[in-house]
Amino acid sequence: MGWDIRLGGLDPAVTSQVMRHPEQVGNLAVVTRLLERFDAAGHDGDELHDLQAVLYRVSYRAQRAADGIGRALHRVEVGKGPDWPPAAGQESIAFAAPHWRLRCAADSRDVEEWRLERWVAERVIRQLRAVGDALAWRVFSYDRRAIVALSRNDPPGPFWKKAGLGYELGALNEIRERRGGFVLLHDLTSVVRIMDLTEVEASGRRLLREVKASNSPSATAKARKQIKRAERLLAAIDGAEALPGEEAASLWRAQTQFRTHLRELAPLLDHAQRTGAATAWIGGRVVGALHLPVTAQRAQPEERWSAYAAARGRLLHRHLGAGTTLHRLRGVSADTTGRDPATAPWGIYPLPAHHRAALICDYLVLETFISADDIAREFRRLGLNAAVLLPAAHESFDSRSEIISVTDPRHQRRIVLHGAAVSQLLMEFVHTDRLIQASTEALRLLHTPGHSLLIYSNEPPAWY
Structure with missing residues (x-):
């Protein structure tokens, strides 16, 4: 087996x-x-x-x-x-x-x-x-x-x-x-x-x-x-050249600069380490953190979990509630270490070593939620047609899942955002406007990049 x-x-x-x-x-x-x-x-x-x-x-x-x-x-x-x-x-x-x-x-x-x-x-x-x-x-x-x-x-x-x-x-x-x-x-x-x-x-x-x-x-x-x-x-x-492999994918680097909310995570993770769990609204996403050893040491860990779930639910309703409940996208850190080479490893995140180690070893679990409908709405504000392709109430997806279709009606060009780009948005806390800018940039190219993996410009400073 x-x-x-x-x-x-x-x-x-x-x-x-x-x-x-x-x-x-x-x-x-x-x-x-x-x-x-x-x-x-x-x-x-x-x-x-x-x-x-x-x-x-x-x-x-x-x-x-x-x-x-x-x-x-x-x-x-x-x-x-x-x-x-x-x-x-x-x-x-x-x-x-x-x-x-x-x-x-x-x-x-x-x-x-x-x-x-x-x-x-x-x-x-x-x-x-x-x-x-x-x-x-x-x-x-x-x-x-x-x-x-x-x-x-x-x-x-x-x-x-x-x-x-x-x-x-x-x-x-x-x-x-x-x-x-x-x-x-x-x-x-x-x-x-x-x-x-x-x-x-x-x-x-x-x-x-x-x-x-x-x-x-x-x-x-x-x-x-x-x-x-x-x-x-x-x-x-x-x-x-295209990358070798089953899919003729290519690497495409946008001029859009890489920006993240990663440095805003430390206070949330510190709080989770003290109390066992914490929730917050960070960069247009609901974020939750569970520190499993601390939670397990509590006299009533089930009560701590229930309190966390309730706090997370209130944030979801407040920020991703009415009109967006059908397409909440969820990312979770549990057991993701070393599974996707295209994703930045926890070891380089701009966080204290003990938090990064806990994420690697799954003693600290991080989950994030974002609204696909809100992302599509931002594209529409730019005069583009955007539609969420996921089934209703579908939070889970993989790197190949088709998430959002974006069309430029003026030039009749279309791109589809797949799960890989959305995973990076969720787990690397990329600014949502950066994804939108990069996608718009791709639509405006004389020849759109086809099936490609999006790479932002000026990424190194995010990890120093």
């Missing part, structure tokens, strides 16, 4: 066990410390290298544990004992210390207990990759075009037993010794899925590196294929 299972698809009792698992709780502290080091490092190559070394070690530990848990689960499923912990050399054991803490007994023969262990291990791996994603965004100067383009490959698998890992680490260290600077190991990210390394030169130029494990014909052919694909992806960054 697959392991890409969302918390929302699990029984609430199982979800509670996942969130209370000692490794999941411990990973919150690990991710917080890593993000604090990330903040302190800035663009210092030595500091980033030291951070990456720590990230490599904790990721290695989690991946090694996940492999052993998967083996134990398989054994239990066929009626054998779990044989935990797995056999390993002393050097591997020392590097992966401390020992992985199970919630179940080491000799348990309960399949569901081992499945829960596997879910937790996979979540920890994904959460650690989120720190690697923050590193990648910094390395590529917060240029979303580069991140989206370089993510157009199969998702990364575990690296801890990868055949060519030693060669990659050797190449990384050799580059460091010869030229200094920082070298990003792609295996630690979920977003850079092409080539093996990115070298950041003193000039700021970034070089993609493919490392061959041998000079065999097959290794040479594989490296040549990766290089050709990288060349296509780099051409797509500037819009010279």
Whole structure:
């Protein structure tokens, strides 16, 4: 069975066990410390290298544990004992210390207990990759075009037993010794899925590196294929080619400047951390935050949840009530870490490290609501025809969902806003007028950009 299972698809009792698992709780502290080091490092190559070394070690530990848990689960499923912990050399054991803490007994023969262990291990791996994603965004100067383009490959698998890992680490260290600077190991990210390394030169130029494990014909052919694909992806960054993949999508950067309400979130999250929950009206959206550990510690957590739901309901009625209830759009942070390369990772949000870590690890849940009808109304004020395409009372959508159709009656041009643009509006708190300006800009082009991913201009300052 697959392991890409969302918390929302699990029984609430199982979800509670996942969130209370000692490794999941411990990973919150690990991710917080890593993000604090990330903040302190800035663009210092030595500091980033030291951070990456720590990230490599904790990721290695989690991946090694996940492999052993998967083996134990398989054994239990066929009626054998779990044989935990797995056999390993002393050097591997020392590097992966401390020992992985199970919630179940080491000799348990309960399949569901081992499945829960596997879910937790996979979540920890994904959460650690989120720190690697923050590193990648910094390395590529917060240029979303580069991140989206370089993510157009199969998702990364575990690296801890990868055949060519030693060669990659050797190449990384050799580059460091010869030229200094920082070298990003792609295996630690979920977003850079092409080539093996990115070298950041003193000039700021970034070089993609493919490392061959041998000079065999097959290794040479594989490296040549990766290089050709990288060349296509780099051409797509500037819009010279469409992105490789099933859809002939292209990256289109509007002249519209990127602006967000992200820095207004900190007081709301601080309040949620003190009381367990908080709601607010921020930038034309209803926003709610739940701090699950604080809520769980309350004598009556159900009452706290009810109070939160009531406060959220009052804000929804006041701001998104009459005339707009049919098309409220909802975004929620829960279990979204590392799932969409086109979305900025929580690790780079301009928030304190402990809030970002709590979002990554799902101990802090953020939800936002906005009215699709209000967005359509703003387009109409500009003399454009706009219609909401979602079914009535439809809050949920995915990146491919058609949300709003906008037509310029004067020039007979039409664009459709899909879920990807709306998700960015909701979860990155982009100013609504920026989406409208960028969309209007696309309509006014002599040749509209077709199926494209919207990239705003001047994005980096939002994440500094």
